[in-house]
Amino acid sequence: MFVPRNRLLIVFALIGVPAMGFVGLGGALLVPGIAALAILLGVVIVDVVGGKRLIEGLRIEYPPDTRMPKEKAGEFAFTLGNFDSDATEVLCAVPFPLEISTAVEALPIRVPPVGQQTQVTFPCLPRRRGVYMLQGAYLEATSPLGLWGVRAVLPAAGRLHVYPNLQFDRKELAALFLRRGDMGLHTQRQMGKGREFEKLREYFPGDDIGDIHWKATARRGHPVTKVFQIERTQEVYVVMDASRLSARPAGVASRQATEMLARVRQRSLEMRGELEVIEPDVDINVSPMLDRYMMAALMLAQVSQRQGDMFGLSVFSDRVHTFLRAKSGSAHYHTCRDALSAVEPRLVAPDFGDAAATLRAKLRRRALLIIMTSLEDPAIAEHLETNVGLLTRQHLVLVCMIRPPGVAPMFEDPHASTGADVYRHLSGQLRWEELREREARLRKAGAHFCLLPNNRFSADIVSEYINIKRRQLI
Template sequence: MIPVPSHRLLWCVAALVSAAALAGPLPELWPLCVLALAALAATAGADLLLTLRAGALPTVTGDAVARLTKDRPARLALVLFYADGAPSQLRLGLALPAVFASAKPDLLVVLPAGGRRVSIAWECTAGRRGRYAPGPVCLEAPSRLGFWLLRKQQPLAGELRVYPNLFSERRQLAALFLNRGLAGVQLRRTIGRGREFERLREYQPGDSFDEVHWKGTAKRGRPVTKIFQVERTQEIHVVVDASRLSARPVTLDGRTVTTLERQITATLVLLLAAGRQGDRFGLVAHDARVRTFVRAGSGATHYGGCREAIHALEPSETTPDFAELFALLRTRLQRRSLLVFLTDLSDPVLAEQFVKHIPVLSRQHLVLVNQVRAPGTEPLFTRPVADEAAMIERLAGHYQWREAHEIAQRLHPHGVRCALLEHERLAAEMVGQYLRVKGGGLL
């Protein structure tokens, strides 16, 4: 604890010094001024000693992990532990990282007599996702007579985890996330016979020869046929590019964010939609190497693991290595899956590398490639042109659109679908793609 003179003590000293200055022409009043100053010094010293002997300031603890949502008000739980003789009230301040905005600069906390602990809530709002360490806690309490302020600063252990804000995205997909049971469900003809083995049965006329289980036939001495069932649980993996390509800024609601910010939000919404549809979902994040790999799973716990793995991801300064990425995915993903790539193929060299190596995956998996449309990337005569400057700007956007269109045409023979999506509706468009794939039985 550090004692600091309070305003009361400073005002008293100032008053006595002023009185002594006014009594300068009257020597008979000097002894009274000296006695008054001595009495004030003795009283202030006794006040400080009694306060220090009475007890220390409380100790503050917080949650080991505090979870917040970006741009949503939150309350951080703090607990003050104190002993007998502690001050009856004190001021508490919490230093948070610059991305946090606190509702109040400090709080006035009352410590009940006879108690041992007090719980309080610190209101704040996080303006950026990621992981942060809380700053120190500052405590200030007055002495018994109010001549001193006892101040204490202590570190606060724990971690602040700020997750992307999915509320605005979920409003666009409210119908998908409503839990209405089976109301309104209609039967739909299933395309294909399915690929998952179900059981064996006796051969019946009309069964195809490729459905005969030859080992079972040899063992039983009569024809046996394999019966397959349609896969109701499918796998979807979202592959997020966190390289230098993802640092491109986009404007959302008047604020500038990175492309990776929009990709992470859309990814979490898509994984949530896949979980609601009963499918298994996984996650991959990469730059020059694979930074995160979460195998396909299901359930709220698995979704929480995916969110923990990606919520603090930031763009790197490296260039993606698609050859190494595709080789790793080909090795680890044995079951046919839907692979949704979120990347940027505007770099001709990287686009060439992507087209060259994508057959490693497209032979087994269904691949979708989504790029965030840059501002002005559209055909030249989509909208009227006002002047020559607008024509030049529109011409640059037309060339970007044509390059993206040519890449999509080169990927089409490999069975890869490529799309340019608006960042404002990135999540909704990706969920729409997923539902069309699932409804069409393409997996």
């Protein structure tokens, strides 16, 4: 595509218009006018051909995968190669989706010499978590004589992974990232003698009678004692509910959720192209519950890796969408993070039966299962209570839920100045009692239940995990 420059308009005004006037007057001025128009047309055509070669000799290559945290300014890096082009500078635009804000529409780039490549960084600010496909790159170069702007779309493809921003949770778990001296989160000392069989030895007076290996005693003709060791590597799985309730903003009352989501979407569109706020404070109260689950899962993955355990992941709604077997290492962490980046809430009811059956079939070894869900809907809570028994027979199950706004004991907040405040606190007390009853039913089924505040959801889950590990409950 060719776009006329101001220089072309000026040249046409100074040469083309008078030449057309000469042709119109005829007579002795006819031949000079035609000659001037022919020369002008030839120059324009030559400039078009030369400008076309400027773009054809360039190549753009996007990286296959680029990862950025949400609400944190970053740079999208790609390569510009010069294979056969005389261009010295081009304008480049990357077709970012609406969820990715940019400070400029196009970025001027110095073209490297022929046969060389240069690295280009395009500043951007992701506004929403997800996986985005980037197709093509838009280039504009100035023709050799400066009469035309030559535009083209070069083939390029890449994926941009936007994962949850862990900035807020890292502040809550600052000790986890302090690795100097004696500070930081270290491997926890475990209580007890351990539960994993290590070896057999001769019986000594004072040994527990429950530790005697009776078959070995019968074979050898004298008492033999079993020796146990503390489990060094355990499996921790986060089972994440991605159904309809996980789409609501965490920390916002359900009756306000729709209005809040509309305001957040409108604000993100209005701020497109504005990067004055480079690193805004992450408002966890308007983040969807699913994003809060993901933040907690990623924090737990880092902590469990430092504790020497293996981390696994399962995401479900009306069926199981993702299952990653527990492993350790940075590569597995990146795999989990990429898998979570692509998860979106679905407007369906969760099927705990299918999730429990899948986990029961895939997990042969006892593990800690942390189920992140919402039990505000009585039907969903009853469905979980019915099916959680499939898991508690073999595994340790911990059900974690973000405390809904206003749900608390009636006299926890002493500020009640009006009658409306009293009724609101009474409503919170009734909902609190309902959740306590559900906790009792889950405990009867063999599962533990934790109702955690939104602002400390990740930190409290990590604390529960550390406590369970110290007590050797897994």
